[in-house]
Amino acid sequence: MNFGTKHFKILVYAGDHPPPHCHVIRKGVETRVVIPTLSILSGPELSKKEERRVLKSLDAMCNEFDRLNPFQH
Amino acid sequence: MNNWDNLEYQKIKTAILDKGMLSVVFLNEDQVDLPLSTVLPIGAANIDESSITNSEFDISLKSSQGEIFIPWDKIRILTDTRFAQETVKKTEENSKLIGTRLKTLREKKNIKSLELAERAGVTPQTITRIEKGYTDVSFATLRKLLAAMGYNLKDLANHELSTLKTESVKSLQSFLKKLSSLGIDSSLANKIIPTGIKKRLTNDREDLPDLIQTEIATYFSRIFDWNLDDVWSNKELHIKDVPAQLAYFKTPARGSINQIKAYSHYAYYLANVVCKINTKASKFEYPGDIEECKNVFYKYYEKLTLVNLVNFTWDLGISVIPLNDQGVFHGASWNINNKHVIVLKQKTDSHARWIFDLLHELYHVFTHLENENTSVIETEELNPFGNNDTPEELEANSFASQFIFGNRSEEIAVAALQKAKYKIEYLKKSVKEISESEHINPDFIANYLAFRLQVSGQNWWGTAYSFQITDPSPFMITSDILKKRISIQTLNPIDRNLLSSAINN
Numbered sequence: 001m002n003f004g005t006k007h008f009k010i011l012v013y014a015g016d017h018p019p020p021h022c023h024v025i026r027k028g029v030e031t032r033v034v035i036p037t038l039s040i041l042s043g044p045e046l047s048k049k050e051e052r053r054v055l056k057s058l059d060a061m062c063n064e065f066d067r068l069n070p071f072q073h
Numbered sequence: 074m075n076n077w078d079n080l081e082y083q084k085i086k087t088a089i090l091d092k093g094m095l096s097v098v099f100l101n102e103d104q105v106d107l108p109l110s111t112v113l114p115i116g117a118a119n120i121d122e123s124s125i126t127n128s129e130f131d132i133s134l135k136s137s138q139g140e141i142f143i144p145w146d147k148i149r150i151l152t153d154t155r156f157a158q159e160t161v162k163k164t165e166e167n168s169k170l171i172g173t174r175l176k177t178l179r180e181k182k183n184i185k186s187l188e189l190a191e192r193a194g195v196t197p198q199t200i201t202r203i204e205k206g207y208t209d210v211s212f213a214t215l216r217k218l219l220a221a222m223g224y225n226l227k228d229l230a231n232h233e234l235s236t237l238k239t240e241s242v243k244s245l246q247s248f249l250k251k252l253s254s255l256g257i258d259s260s261l262a263n264k265i266i267p268t269g270i271k272k273r274l275t276n277d278r279e280d281l282p283d284l285i286q287t288e289i290a291t292y293f294s295r296i297f298d299w300n301l302d303d304v305w306s307n308k309e310l311h312i313k314d315v316p317a318q319l320a321y322f323k324t325p326a327r328g329s330i331n332q333i334k335a336y337s338h339y340a341y342y343l344a345n346v347v348c349k350i351n352t353k354a355s356k357f358e359y360p361g362d363i364e365e366c367k368n369v370f371y372k373y374y375e376k377l378t379l380v381n382l383v384n385f386t387w388d389l390g391i392s393v394i395p396l397n398d399q400g401v402f403h404g405a406s407w408n409i410n411n412k413h414v415i416v417l418k419q420k421t422d423s424h425a426r427w428i429f430d431l432l433h434e435l436y437h438v439f440t441h442l443e444n445e446n447t448s449v450i451e452t453e454e455l456n457p458f459g460n461n462d463t464p465e466e467l468e469a470n471s472f473a474s475q476f477i478f479g480n481r482s483e484e485i486a487v488a489a490l491q492k493a494k495y496k497i498e499y500l501k502k503s504v505k506e507i508s509e510s511e512h513i514n515p516d517f518i519a520n521y522l523a524f525r526l527q528v529s530g531q532n533w534w535g536t537a538y539s540f541q542i543t544d545p546s547p548f549m550i551t552s553d554i555l556k557k558r559i560s561i562q563t564l565n566p567i568d569r570n571l572l573s574s575a576i577n578n
Contacts, residue, residue: 023130
């Protein structure tokens, strides 16, 4: 599920592996960001503006993660 | 850069599905083959193999549940051991990070873990396990815990909290440094840390195991009245003023006020422990004046020796605790719930010095500690000619001198000096003669003279020391009497360890 936009995707996948994370895809690069701590798993650091955008969707993403990955915890 | 930070490692070039086998080629030309079933979400069914497409970072397929997406990292985890290991490591780190941040948020609001458990409707063990990073926690539980403290999930994303984590105290070395800044020097810390634990400690920078940390924290939190959780946290600790605040507190000429406060706390804790188990009724009433005191003493004890004076003090219902650590604290007396305790702290083995100090403290007990929960802390070495010229100290010195010399300390000192023709080389002989004629032990006279000469800048301590009775050690005498007078075995293991460590050399 995409919590971002067409050009700034914030994706949460069903059946994804731990730790809980989202995939932030923009300008041809991807950063995997742990939720809710926003630690980086791989990829370039987020800019402050990008981080704010992820933070804005954090609550909804966490809800969706629990729904899509009910067996992860 | 790690391999997995490389875009070509992440990006998918082609993905083909044939009879349930998924074959993926990445941009770096890695080709991996794996059964599709291993990467499908639980419950996915009726996959249309022909619908497979891929973007740069994921593969998509149509199923009866709708479109399914498989991200690149899910494929890599199943086909690259190093990447899988790295992911496991990151998962563990994340659990710890969440635990640390949650704990930091809790401590910021001074909420105890038990209280949080109660508020959030979880067990205290759950809080402990989450905070230690031992368990993964669902967002639903996290939300509940955060809400119980007035936070939300976004508060866990605060980077400042992770900075605090890196500064938290985990190694023995950094713990000792933290204690030292509070006035608890390493020798005192060593006395407090139980022997069983000490054997397992190394002075390296390694993180100490949790159970050792908890055990050490238990001892320090009891003595200094700290919250158990705060001892190893990055939270600032303070030595509270309580035992020192009650004191006739003489400003120390040297040393650190923090050290005195810290040591006073330690001694006060031991005094409380001993006080609690000294339940025997006193044999004598407190004397009304010095003559009565001497009469009672000499009625039951033939000579003024350390053994006799310590026993006399216990007979009065006053507990006596010996300590022999280095440092700026030089003894104390307390009235704890209307029971008196004297702490003697001397580095010297001179019986005469210990006797003088005990008599000095006895006077404080008789005269200055009538009120409940009061104390006198000695911040300087006791000395009949010392700088402690507060009225209480002068009176206590006078009491000790009068008990030993009658009212004739100065008269006897002058007689010794006259007999020596005021020549220091004859003083040793004259002290012996005066001691015999006055029936006063030569060590008392020698000490008085050494202190008196010290005022005028002369050091006669070498000769004075030759008169001293030092065997058996006064510390051991006082300690042995304490062990006979109270039953240390009845104490709980922590207090027993603390007291044993303090009174056993």
